[in-house]
Amino acid sequence: MIHQFDPSLHNRFGFYYALLDSGLILHQDGNSLREYLSIPELPDSSDIRDAFPEIIGLEDDINKVLSGEEKEFILSGINRGNQSTICFNLHIINYSYKGYKSIAVVHDITGNLNSIRSIQQxxxxxxxxxxxxxxxxxxxxxxxxxxxxxxxxxxxxxxxxxxxxxxxxxxxxxxxxxxxxxxxxxxxxxxxxxxIRDPYTVGHQHRVAELAAAIAGKMDLDEKTTEGILIAGQLHDIGKIYVPSEFLTKPGVLSDEEFSVIKTHPRMGFEIIKDIEFPWPVASIVLQHHEVIDGSGYPYGLTNDEIRIEAKILCVADVMEAMSTNRPYRISPGKLNAINELVKYRSVKYDREVVDACVELFESGEFNWENK
Ligand SMILES: [Fe+2]
Ligand SMILES: [Fe+2]
CATH class of the missing domain: 1.20.5 (Single alpha-helices involved in coiled-coils or other helix-helix interfaces)
Incomplete structure (x- = not known):
């Protein structure tokens, strides 16, 4: 192990040495140990206790090494410098070198300790x-x-x-x-x-309502409008309740005076239901259900754009139903004549699209009261 004491290796491994004689005198071999211990004034030969006061009291142990009784004596963990800046182990080794019997080796372990401290930290x-x-x-x-x-x-x-x-x-x-x-x-x-007052119109309002709703469906009107048409259809002739029943049930042709009374029924119907908070404009539809687009209807003689679509539909359904059933004053002209009447006055009295939808419903067989 001592043969590693090649001076070029000392610093690298942290080994510094001096030679020791039997009088415990330390002989510097170069400056490395002196420099390491930072004692420049340390003479070339001095008592080992001057360099390492830590061994005072342990001279016997060292003498055992010098005499060859022990091979090595180690004193560990010696600190030097401010705040223990260096730390080393001192080895006194029985070894014959350059005429001396022993050698004092310092093994610097500052780095190791620092590592240990750092690891600890x-x-x-x-x-x-x-x-x-x-x-x-x-x-x-x-x-x-x-x-x-x-x-x-x-x-x-x-x-x-x-x-x-x-x-x-x-x-x-x-x-x-x-x-x-x-x-x-x-x-x-x-x-x-x-x-009860007008048995001839039994079911009339119901059938008109059904046909009017079917026409609205054929015309792709929205659901809410169609619902309004259905309810208005059920009530459209309610104003006839004010018309004397003998006028309503009278066989034969009515006089102008009697007819003018009957013509009040849309307005009367409006009066009856106008205060009910329907979610649809039912009273207005009822009021307009006898208006026709050329202005010859009643009660106001409204023309095309002034009449709501629901009333235009109800009007066509009303004509179709009325002509398809018997009345006190005439036998039913029949569905074919009803359709002919609608077609004859298409775009004159009755809305073109409404008539087309109604005619298509019957001609295609999509709608039939008898099936309902
Ligand atoms: Fe009517
Ligand atoms: Fe009617």
């Missing part, structure tokens, strides 16, 4: 980080627990809310169904009131 930092991580994990666990609790609470609230919404929806549906039933029962009662 890193370890401490890691432990600190680990503890912080544990702390954070604990916080996260607590937050997570709160989150789970809050989620469970939200779930519970949602379920309660859903149940309430279900209940309320069910109540609203019942209420809506009742309102709808009441609505249709009211419309039917109004219709029935008229039918």
């Amino acid at each position: 890193n370890r401490n930092e890691i432990i600190l980080l680990h503890n912080k991580l544990l702390e954070k994990n604990t916080e996260l666990d607590a937050a997570n627990r709160e989150l789970v609790e809050s989620r469970d609470e939200t779930r519970k609230l949602n379920l309660e809310l859903e149940e309430k919404v279900r209940q309320r929806t069910s109540e609203l549906k019942e209420s809506y169904d009742l309102a709808t039933r009441l609505f249709f029962q009211t419309v039917n009662s109004l219709t029935h009131a008229l039918e």
Whole structure:
């Protein structure tokens, strides 16, 4: 091992040495040990205790090495310099070199210690980080627990809310169904009131309503408009309730005076239903159902653009139904004549598109009262 004491290797491995004689006198072999210990005034030969006061009291151990009784004596962890800037182990080795019996070797371990300190510091930092991580994990666990609790609470609230919404929806549906039933029962009662006085128009309003709704469907009108037409159709002649029943049931031709009374029925119908809050313009449709586009209708003699589409449809359905059934004053001219009448006055009295839709419904067989 000592043969490694090649001076060029000393600094590289942190070994510095001096020779030791039996009088415990240290002989410098070059400057390296002196420089390492930062004692420039240390003479070439001096008591080893001057260079290493740490061995005072341990001279016997060293003498055992010098005498060959022991091969080596080691004193570890000697610190020197400000704030222990260097740290080394001192080895006294029994070894014959340059005429001396022993050699004192200093093994610098400052780097090792620094590494150990650095490792220790890193370890401490890691432990600190680990503890912080544990702390954070604990916080996260607590937050997570709160989150789970809050989620469970939200779930519970949602379920309660859903149940309430279900209940309320069910109540609203019942209420809506009742309102709808009441609505249709009211419309039917109004219709029935008229039918008692004028048996010839029994079913007339109903059939007109069916045909008018079918025409609206053929013309691709929207659902709400079609619903309005259906309800207005059911009530369109309700104003006849004000017309004396002998005029309504009178066989034969009516006088001008009698007819002028009958012609009041759209306005009377309007008066009867105008205050009902229908979601459709039912009163206006009823008021206009005898208006024709050339202005020869009644009660106001409105022309094309002044008449609502629902009233134009109702008017055509009314003519078609009236001519297809018997009346007190005449036998039914029949569906064919009714269609001919509509076609004759297409674009004159009756809206062109409405007539086309109505004719197509009958000619194609798509609509037939008998099937209803
Ligand atoms: Fe009418
Ligand atoms: Fe009618």
